[in-house]
Amino acid sequence: MAAATLVSNGDHAAFKTPSAGRQAAVYSEVQNSRLDHPLPLPSVLKNSFKVVDGPPSSAAGNPDEIAKLFPSLFGQPSANLVPGDSTDNSLSKSLKIGVVLSGGQAPGGHNVISGIFDYLQDRCKGSTLYGFRGGPAGIMKGKYVVLTPEFIYPYRNQGGFDMICSGRDKIETPEQFKQAEDTSVKLDLDGLVVIGGDDSNTNACLLAENFRSKKLKTSVIGCPKTIDGDLKSKEVPISFGFDTACKIYAEMIGNVMIDARSTGKYYHFVRLMGRAASHITLECALQTHPNITLIGEEVAEKKQTLKNVTDYIADVICKRAELGYNYGVILIPEGLIDFIPEVQLLISELNEILAHEVVDEAGVWKKKLTPSSLQLFDLLPSAIQDQLMLERDPHGNVQVAKIETEKMLIQMVETELELRKQIAAYKGQFKGQSHFFGYEGRCGLPSNFDSTYCYALGYAAGALLNTGKSGLISSVGNLAAPVSEWTVGGTPLTSLMDVERRHGKFKPVIKKAMVELEGAPFKKFVSMREEWALKNRYLNPGPIQFVGPASDNLNHTLLLELGAQV
């Protein structure tokens, strides 16, 4: 009843390795229904188009250094696709294109690939699309699969990255660049599409520069992917996956809110995935109206201490208790503690000490901490102390994403409320419940928005490669308008870059887009949060719908940034 075997007519005998493929996969009824969900294209992509160049570009910072790092690409104009007949007759020739998924999963990646593929099918008959397997390592090792209509079809509008899988490798050393060149030459690649976040797109630009400088014909185009929402600019209004992931988390938060109100006795502390930036947390707040939302960027801006944060939460809990509410919902961004200056200092001291010292049980090592860090360390619940000591990456650094901040805050708030009880400043009952929403959101079925947006990003990437552009990131804009009116083009990756000094050298980086405290989404949140804190304005967005009410809604962050009222 709910499941049907998907029958594919393609011959995939050459691709029967364990880690990939949905051949003979069993699909649920909803998965099946998504396969043929129509994907409208912006008008400009449906007809003849030509490329109009914008003015020369610069960099997000330190343009002189960026110019030195990207001599072939720096300064190139953005590309805008507009209706019209191209003067370039080469546009209909067949191409050999590679595509790679880089970094963590985000709903919609499969549709980017579908978009590239369909562009080649529609406009460049006889083209070949190679899918590099397992991320950038697939480029270096020459591990790929030739993508066919039968191979791609089962992944249309489906979540995950399992069509060709992803990986976190980078192409960095001269040897690795050489490997990429070899693959490019061997496959005679006209172009490569790198689907990834800020780091992966920086890497894509380095690869584009390298190919250009070596006079290889391979162009490189990036696509903005990350559920975290921290890869965006004026020209790239949103990274794909953010919309779906936030809607999935907001569904869960909305459910927990109704539970909190029904039970009347729990404070739910919900930590949300999202790395350093707090976009996901802010978006979920706008979708659900929690009592308390911590935004890392604000905590940093105000130079708050852990005690400040604890007090803020305790203050709201005390006020709510006076109103008779001994329950609530609190949203916490994954990267919160990284935003607290004193915690940053503690972590950097710990990283230094643990790299060189033996941690003795008697705690002699602790004397290496500065007095303020030692005081903070001793203030932390022991489980968090353990996580700070034990959860380290291969470089020996604390893995902030693994710190259970929500449990830490529950304990610290509990302690604070006990103190207030003793002086009769709090008379309520406090019970904390911890949650972490993360993996559930990275591979869900893409929302209608992400499905359509990704398909356009991919189709546009195909068009940009077809015109020989390199070092651009696929850019689809005017997203609050109907799809037919979306704008399409490419933005120079170098224009998004600044440099960071590492080991005495300048390294190019696409600056992570953090939550702007002067931006419309944060301002909207600030205008509402006091009401949300004390009155219960919980909003339950419900599960993502693919047809019917709300199925075509955009996320609030995007709408507000585009100037719409929500």
Place this chain on the structure above:
Amino acid sequence: MAAATLVSNGDHAAFKTPSAGRQAAVYSEVQNSRLDHPLPLPSVLKNSFKVVDGPPSSAAGNPDEIAKLFPSLFGQPSANLVPGDSTDNSLSKSLKIGVVLSGGQAPGGHNVISGIFDYLQDRCKGSTLYGFRGGPAGIMKGKYVVLTPEFIYPYRNQGGFDMICSGRDKIETPEQFKQAEDTSVKLDLDGLVVIGGDDSNTNACLLAENFRSKKLKTSVIGCPKTIDGDLKSKEVPISFGFDTACKIYAEMIGNVMIDARSTGKYYHFVRLMGRAASHITLECALQTHPNITLIGEEVAEKKQTLKNVTDYIADVICKRAELGYNYGVILIPEGLIDFIPEVQLLISELNEILAHEVVDEAGVWKKKLTPSSLQLFDLLPSAIQDQLMLERDPHGNVQVAKIETEKMLIQMVETELELRKQIAAYKGQFKGQSHFFGYEGRCGLPSNFDSTYCYALGYAAGALLNTGKSGLISSVGNLAAPVSEWTVGGTPLTSLMDVERRHGKFKPVIKKAMVELEGAPFKKFVSMREEWALKNRYLNPGPIQFVGPASDNLNHTLLLELGAQV
């Protein structure tokens, strides 16, 4: 765009207490769309009906003791509603009815209340429905609200229990029964509907018996509520909320599966809510096809040890590693460790020791454990040892639901795999990721099935009270057929009961319906699990849809138990 203020025309001035109400609530577009979702009734409830009594009933066990405990009610027949004119002219008179929500939340509770209310509006003009607030305590304290169309409307097809909230109190002592009687007399109640799980329905039956024996006119009807799915029988095919909760968990599990397959490097250990019984875990397995599913009832039946369970998981992981899969998804029922005889023994010893001994740091207290329990205790990861020592309910008993079994198993499996690595029996890389899905599922927007089923349960409860029946549980059957063909009636609560001996006395209990190892759902699972273990047959059900594909699907457990093929 996504939110609209719900404007209600009702006068709710009398009901402005903090803990309740959605007056002036802000609703999401999906919440709003659900308000007017049509609720079809079984044909028999749409026209004139009469009650046909079945044969005299007995008990699930120890009928003699049940007969002694329920002298007024024991042996009464089940009631079946069939088309026809009632000979009882009293059926159209106005009634005074109370309703109470008891125990944990389950999606659909608001629709039971809507069903009762609409029955009274449709068939017994001038009736009054009192909603007792905060569970059975509301009956005892006489805390109630008069339910009106305007008051009820915003809760139609919405999740949560916040219309009148719930509570976990029981009416047990003579004083408490007296309080209930006083409320009943004061409000001149013709009937009371108790919406709850096994314990609450047992309590409902005791209340029905008490009212009868005191010659009060108040009849009592129960309704089967619990996401855990452990309150069911031949006549009561499913408890409400199970369908929605499982679909919400299955959505998350399906997403995590695609993530596992895309990343290729994590084993996700997912613990699922569901108290003692493993119905939720089994249903989620049938919906998603995980690599490993632990069913508590099977573990108990086979008298497995924690080591057996660990070895089973490690065996599958080793086999998968040989096939090149170093990832997977494992489902674990909340109550698992309670099913492992050696753990039960350890917990009971701990309960005993901790009630009387001081826990010294040196561990002298441990010598009170039997050697096998001590050995098991020392085998457990220290975090779990802490949880066993610290997470205790007010009676001093270990709170099994709070034990993070998923983290415990990750650690134990990790240790086992390390040993196997040393003897070259395992060459893979193991990384465990823990999840607990619980609160997210209890208050979601009810699925179409739960919406319709609950409305019918409530409407039927109204009809049963109208005919003067007491001590029955509202029973709606033939659920695999179209709604129009659903059967409607009431099953004697005493027929579901057995006795347990506690403190030298017989106590009536509705036996929890555990997963039947000979039942169709478990057999289906067993026939598939080896394939699911080694081949990847992941199924992603996607988010609950309210219109379009899959929106009217029933859960697999119910379908299989009704003899349907899925």
